[in-house]
Amino acid sequence: MNHEYVMVLTTLPVDADGPGFARSIVEERLAACVNLLAPMESIYRWEGNIEHETERQVVIKTSRERVAALWDRIRELHPYDVPEFLVLPIVDGNDAYLRWVAESTQ
Numbered sequence: 145m146n147h148e149y150v151m152v153l154t155t156l157p158v159d160a161d162g163p164g165f166a167r168s169i170v171e172e173r174l175a176a177c178v179n180l181l182a183p184m185e186s187i188y189r190w191e192g193n194i195e196h197e198t199e200r201q202v203v204i205k206t207s208r209e210r211v212a213a214l215w216d217r218i219r220e221l222h223p224y225d226v227p228e229f230l231v232l233p234i235v236d237g238n239d240a241y242l243r244w245v246a247e248s249t250q
Contacts, residue, residue, distance in 0.1 A: 148207060148208050148209075148246075149205070149206070149207055149208065149233075149234040149237070149242050149245050149246070150205075150206060150207070150208055150211060150231050150232060150233055150234060151203060151204065151205055151206075151231075151232045151234060152175075152203075152204040152206060152211070152214060152229065152230065152231050152232070153201065153202070153203060153204075153228060153229075153230040153232065154202045154204070154218060154222070154227055154228045154229055154230075155186065155199040155200065155201055155202060155227075155228050156180075156199060156200050156202055156222075156223070157197065157198075157199055157200075157223060157224075158183045158197075158198040158199060158200055160200075160223055162180040162200055162202070163180065165178075165202070165221055165222075166178035166180055166202070168217070168221060169204065169214065169217060169218070169221075170248075172217065173210070173248065173249050173250065174206060174210050174213055174214040174217055174249065175204045175205060175206045175210070175214065175248075175249065176205050176206060176244060176245040176247075176248035176249055177204075177205045177245075177248075178202060178203070178204050178205075179202070179203040179204075180200055180202055181200055181201040181202070181203065182200070183198050183199070183200055184198070184199060184200065184201060185197075185198060186198070186199045205234075205245055206245065206249050207245060207246055207249045209249075210249045211231055215229055
């Protein structure tokens with residue numbers, strides 16, 4: 145199987161409108177599915193300081209061909225100056241599920 149399907153990771157502040165964010169990208173067919181995970185603690189270096197924030201991990205399932213448009217839309221919607229945007233290839237999976245991802249992002 146080639147890498148025509150991907151998972152994209154980003155984070156949102158815990159007080160952001162996660163459901164609205166997810167709904168927008170699914171409605172616009174930029175993703176087949178978005179999972180908003182439970183709040184988590186993030187510790188990271190930013191502008192020379194160690195920061196500690198509560199965030200939510202966002203897992204986005206989409207097709208490789210939608211990644212550029214998804215990135216453009218996330219930059220518009222995201223409250224961070226530098227949002228996480230990591231694209232992970234899906235190397236194998238349930239064929240029916242992957243066909244659904246393809247159909248949902250066309």
